[in-house]
Amino acid sequence: MITALANPHRFLAFARWAMPAATVAAVLLFAIGLPWGLFYAPAERLQGESVRIIYIHVPAAWWALGVYVFMAGACFVGFVWRHAIADVAAKAAAPIGAVYAGLCLATGSLWAEATWERWWVWDARLTSMLILFLTYLGYLALHAAIEDEERAARIAGVFCMAGLINVPIVHFSVDWWTTQHQGASVFRADGPSIDPSMLWPLLVMALAYAAAFAALLMANMQAEIHRRRVEAAAARRLRAA
Amino acid sequence: MSLLGIMGAQFRRDLALVWKSGAAAPLGFFLGAAALTPLAVRPTTFDELDQLAQIGPQLLWIAAALAALLVLERLFQADLEDGSLDQMTLSAAPLEALVAAKAAALWVGVGLPIALAGAPAALALQAPPAAIPAIATGLAVGMAAFIGAGLVGAAAAASVKRGGVLIALLALPFFAPPFIFGAAAARAAVLGDPFGEAFALLCGIALAAAAIGPVAAAAALRLQAE
Numbered sequence: 001m002i003t004a005l006a007n008p009h010r011f012l013a014f015a016r017w018a019m020p021a022a023t024v025a026a027v028l029l030f031a032i033g034l035p036w037g038l039f040y041a042p043a044e045r046l047q048g049e050s051v052r053i054i055y056i057h058v059p060a061a062w063w064a065l066g067v068y069v070f071m072a073g074a075c076f077v078g079f080v081w082r083h084a085i086a087d088v089a090a091k092a093a094a095p096i097g098a099v100y101a102g103l104c105l106a107t108g109s110l111w112a113e114a115t116w117e118r119w120w121v122w123d124a125r126l127t128s129m130l131i132l133f134l135t136y137l138g139y140l141a142l143h144a145a146i147e148d149e150e151r152a153a154r155i156a157g158v159f160c161m162a163g164l165i166n167v168p169i170v171h172f173s174v175d176w177w178t179t180q181h182q183g184a185s186v187f188r189a190d191g192p193s194i195d196p197s198m199l200w201p202l203l204v205m206a207l208a209y210a211a212a213f214a215a216l217l218m219a220n221m222q223a224e225i226h227r228r229r230v231e232a233a234a235a236r237r238l239r240a241a
Numbered sequence: 242m243s244l245l246g247i248m249g250a251q252f253r254r255d256l257a258l259v260w261k262s263g264a265a266a267p268l269g270f271f272l273g274a275a276a277l278t279p280l281a282v283r284p285t286t287f288d289e290l291d292q293l294a295q296i297g298p299q300l301l302w303i304a305a306a307l308a309a310l311l312v313l314e315r316l317f318q319a320d321l322e323d324g325s326l327d328q329m330t331l332s333a334a335p336l337e338a339l340v341a342a343k344a345a346a347l348w349v350g351v352g353l354p355i356a357l358a359g360a361p362a363a364l365a366l367q368a369p370p371a372a373i374p375a376i377a378t379g380l381a382v383g384m385a386a387f388i389g390a391g392l393v394g395a396a397a398a399a400s401v402k403r404g405g406v407l408i409a410l411l412a413l414p415f416f417a418p419p420f421i422f423g424a425a426a427a428r429a430a431v432l433g434d435p436f437g438e439a440f441a442l443l444c445g446i447a448l449a450a451a452a453i454g455p456v457a458a459a460a461a462l463r464l465q466a467e
Contacts, residue, residue: 131414131417132414134410134413134414135414137410138394138407138410138411138413138414141407141410141411142397142398142401142407142411145398145401145404146400146401151465154464155397155461155464155465156397158393158396158397158460158461158464159393159394159397159411159461161457162393162415162453162457163414165453166414166415166417166418167414169418169446169449170414170417170418172418173417173418173422173442173446174417174421176442177421177425
């Protein structure tokens with residue numbers, strides 16, 4: 001299936017129905033997950049109502065990482081086999097992943113204020129997410145700074161793959177540092193095991209984020225392919241004239 | 242010419258260039274940044290000097306990271322502009338080896354002097370004299386880690402005009418691990434805690450950066466030269 005979709009024409013034919021389908025799925029899942037998490041799921045014993053931000057925060061964190069892995073995979077395919085669609089996919093995924101990471105940081109900051117009365121804490125996961133966010137910004141800035149489209153995709157792809165090695169190392173470093181110097185008092189490595197009444201809405205929200213990513217990714221890719229076609233047509237007309 | 246011969250020639254050329262075109266500038270920048278940071282905590286009384294001692298050696302690491310960014314900016318740009326990079330890709334030696342030789346020259350020409358200058362700077366930032374050898378050694382290893390980790394960013398942004406800010410953005414995520422372990426080792430040295438664990442992890446990060454950095458940088462540089 002992946003190789004079949006490597007053809008832009010076939011990809012567009014696939015996305016013509018898959019993009020609206022993913023959009024509908026995302027809207028439905030958010031319509032179920034958001035009210036479930038924000039109103040019907042139980043409040044937590046220690047943190048009260050503020051724990052509800054978990055339904056926005058945690059899926060954003062999962063998919064910020066997931067999108068990055070997807071992006072690095074696309075960069076790898078684009079780098080090794082020179083599939084144009086893989087480059088398009090990586091470029092289209094980057095802003096979505098950056099927004100997910102930014103959403104995770106913003107909600108994490110709000111949550112920290114509600115729980116610890118501080119607008120930012122340097123706990124391991126929040127710090128790794130900040131570094132991941134910076135890596136997304138670096139990828140976007142690098143891609144934008146190089147004019148030649150194909151060269152930009154490949155050079156930014158090298159950076160993206162190097163970042164994939166870096167992110168777990170950063171996570172390990174910060175983990176080591178918090179356990180060394182702050183003690184595992186406030187920032188436990190694992191939260192208390194989660195109750196099914198909270199787990200289900202969380203999983204629905206995770207699916208909603210995934211569907212939203214799929215829909216936005218395909219929309220971005222469609223726009224990018226059409227943009228390239230328009231530019232190619234304009235260049236042809238210029239040559240003919 | 243053997244592989245080592247070519248790498249040696251590249252190393253000598255880059256070291257000569259570093260010395261001639263001013264290894265003094267990053268060194269002066271490092272000392273200047275290290276001299277400015279204590280002003281932020283107003284170290285006028287002995288109490289305040291003691292407070293400075295709590296954070297001083299870690300502040301040195303900020304200055305070292307900034308100095309590393311400064312030298313990384315021109316590392317490949319100059320080669321791309323004057324055509325040396327094309328010669329390097331045509332060389333019998335793999336580009337990875339030449340990049341490693343360039344990085345080694347940068348470490349010897351800029352990294353080691355900064356580590357040595359770190360000794361008096363750490364004293365001025367109120368580190369106890371007994372901790373100075375550990376701090377300087379940590380800085381020497383840390384500069385190797387910074388240079389290795391920054392290679393990919395420097396190579397990726399080499400063709401970008403005025404790419405200095407971009408290189409900073411690209412390199413910063415890779416600076417986080419050596420920064421964490423290096424500053425932790427410096428802090429442990431000052432407090433008299435065992436600093437072996439943080440230092441060993443810093444050495445591990447430096448080795449990993451020295452192994453991966455040239456390969457990733459060479460992949461990006463080949464695309465620049467195409």
